[in-house]
Amino acid sequence: MTIPVEPVATTTKPISGLREFWYYFSVNRGALIGLTVFAILVLMAIFAPLIAPYSPDIQYRDALLKPPSWDINGDPRFFLGTDPVGRDILSRLIHGARYSLFIGFFVVVGALFVGVILGALAGYFGGWVDVVIMRIMDIILAFPSLLLALVLVAILGPGLFNAMIAIAIVLQPHFARLVRAAVMAEKNREYVTAAKLSGAGHLRLMLVTILPNCLGPIIVQATLSFSNAILDAAALGFLGMGAQPPTPEWGTMLATAREFILKAPWVVTFPGLAILITVLAINLIGDGLRDALDPKLKRS
Amino acid sequence: MLNFVLRRIALLIPTIIGISICAFAFVRVLPGDPILAMAGQHGVSPERYEVLREQFGYNLPIWQQYFNYLGSVLQGNFGNSLATKRPVITEFMTLFPATVELAFCALFFAVIIGIPAGIFAAIKRGSWFDQAAMGVALTGYSMPIFWWGLLLIIFFSGYLGWTPVSGRIALSFFLRPITGFMLIDTLLYGNWPAFVSALRHLILPAIVLGTIPLAVIARQTRSAMLEVLGEDYVRTAKAKGMSPRRVVNVHALRNALIPVITTIGLQIGLLLGGAILTETIFTWPGIGKWMIDSIFKRDYVVVQSGLLIIALIVMAVNLIVDLLYALINPRIRVK
Helix, strand or coil: CCCCCCEEECCCCCCCCHHHHHHHHHHHHHHHHHHHHHHHHHHHHCCHHCCCCCCCCCCCCCCCCCCCCCCCCCCCCCCCCCCCCCHHHHHHHHHHHHHHHHHHHHHHHHHHHHHHHHHHHHHHHHEEEEEEHHHHHHHHHCCCCCHHHHHHHHCCCCCHHHHHHHHHHHHHHHHHHHHHHHHHHHCCCCCHHHHHHHHCCCHHHHHHHHHHHHHHHHHHHHHHHHHHHHHHHHHHCCCCCCCCCCCCCEEEEEEEEHHHHCCCHHHHHHHHHHHHHHHHHHHHHHHHHHHCCCHHHHCC | HHHHHHHHHHHHHHHHHHHCCCHHHHHHHHCCCCHHHHHHHCCCCCHHHHHHHHHCCCCCHHHHHHHHHHHHHHHHCCCCCCCCCCEHHHHHHHHHHHHHHHHHHHHHHHHHHHHHHHHHHHHCCCHHHHHHHHHHHHHHHHHHHHHHHHHHHHHHHHHHHCCCCCCCCCCCCCCCCCCCCHHHHHCCCCHHHHHHHHHHHHHHHHHHHHHHHHHHEEEEEEEHHHHHHCCCHHHHHHHHHCCCHHHHHHHHHHHHHHHHHHHHHHHHHHHHHHHHHHHCCCCCHHHHHHHHHHHHCCCCHHHHHHHHHHHHHHHHHHHHHHHHHHHHHHHHHHH
């Protein structure tokens, strides 16, 4: 006797990796808020000259240190008030978004590029290559990162570009360590052996076979580094070693406003708030990415 | 265990050599001439310049300069500051207690708030407290601390007038240092008003420096606690009918705290770095401000030796944390 087997209707199609990722990412409300804020910041940076009410460098000599427009002494022309030389703070903040996002992006790209190559070499070849590379990374990590960045900027000369190089150097060991560990965990797996047997060269094995399988943690680290880069660049600007005045970089704006903190708190409040909002948005995205990309958390 | 300790220390030796080379090399490539920097605005005659170059050994080949430097460092001689002419190690020892005191108070602040907040957030997972605490923690983690310091100054010093803006103690108190830690010294002298003054000076910098560690500790405690609360032995304890308080305090907390202790240890190294910004904002006379000032003054000897000393301290702290971790968690030692 045969029991008729009814075909089971499969209503759930296998979901693609990207859709699965989005599903887990969008469950996290904070991550969605972060992503929205970040998107607004990017748009603001791109269209800064169109959105900003004034040029960031024009000085209105009749309106020095004006409080925000909602204050009794405020000037309706300047929504967030003006700085000690009469520049519109809102316009400077909008233009400043360009610097911060630019810094974050290029520092992460630089640190990622160098860190991934060094980490992949160390993890893949092992032996003395590993020892040399990782000891150099240990040396970089032994110095407090801001102190090392400061000394590097002192050597290279103060300025935004040199600050970015210094921060990238300080951040890249984290990528190198992460990639090395991931490559070491992957390199003896069967799919790698299979690729090796079919004649794949070292470069192909490293970059095409192994690396895509370590992407999750790298993306999360890249997000973290993005926010760290913005904070460190602002800190260097604040200490006078980053972007130089009159650049409307947020940290530099804080530095030039410092002496007025008690007389005109708004010159200090808004640039810092801009840094905080940007960094917070990126960290919220980072938390969401970690939840979405970490298979251990996902299934539980 | 001894084997493990020795192996960890042996691993550090190449790193220490590398650090000393870096500190030495950084200063050689800094723009400007150390002798001209030392001479200041008055300048120096060419003959005198040569004499000084010879006296400080700048005329020797670079590798010989390095070995001379290493030799004197090993004898405890880190050179003299170009600006004050005092030995670097003496300056360091007078300023270091200020940084340690600040870092210790910051860490204390972070731990007494961070750990309970993390525990409650984990126990009440998904509640409004959990969400609020983790929201605050993420904000703290994202905080530009130099701005945070300025905000606190605006509010507490400017608006309310509760706390002083800078320094370690009011100028009217002069106490010869005993331990170098202002809170302890004032108590040893029995000078209560001085103690209060020191405490008022310390509170804002400690909060500022402790904010990021607080956020990290709270987040780490929560996730470690959540992991442990899902373990079988916690379920068993609950099933046996233990009170929830006992389950948390006796079974869960002890195991959850292991990774938290490591996190706290790693924060100590970060605190020494974070002190640069905090000390600058509050004009706190510690090593962070000392290093910044020396970088600006191009005091090469201080930058070089300061970098070396700070890196060595960070490494020592990390080593101790590693060893403690191995001590409380035997699984690490076997690896």
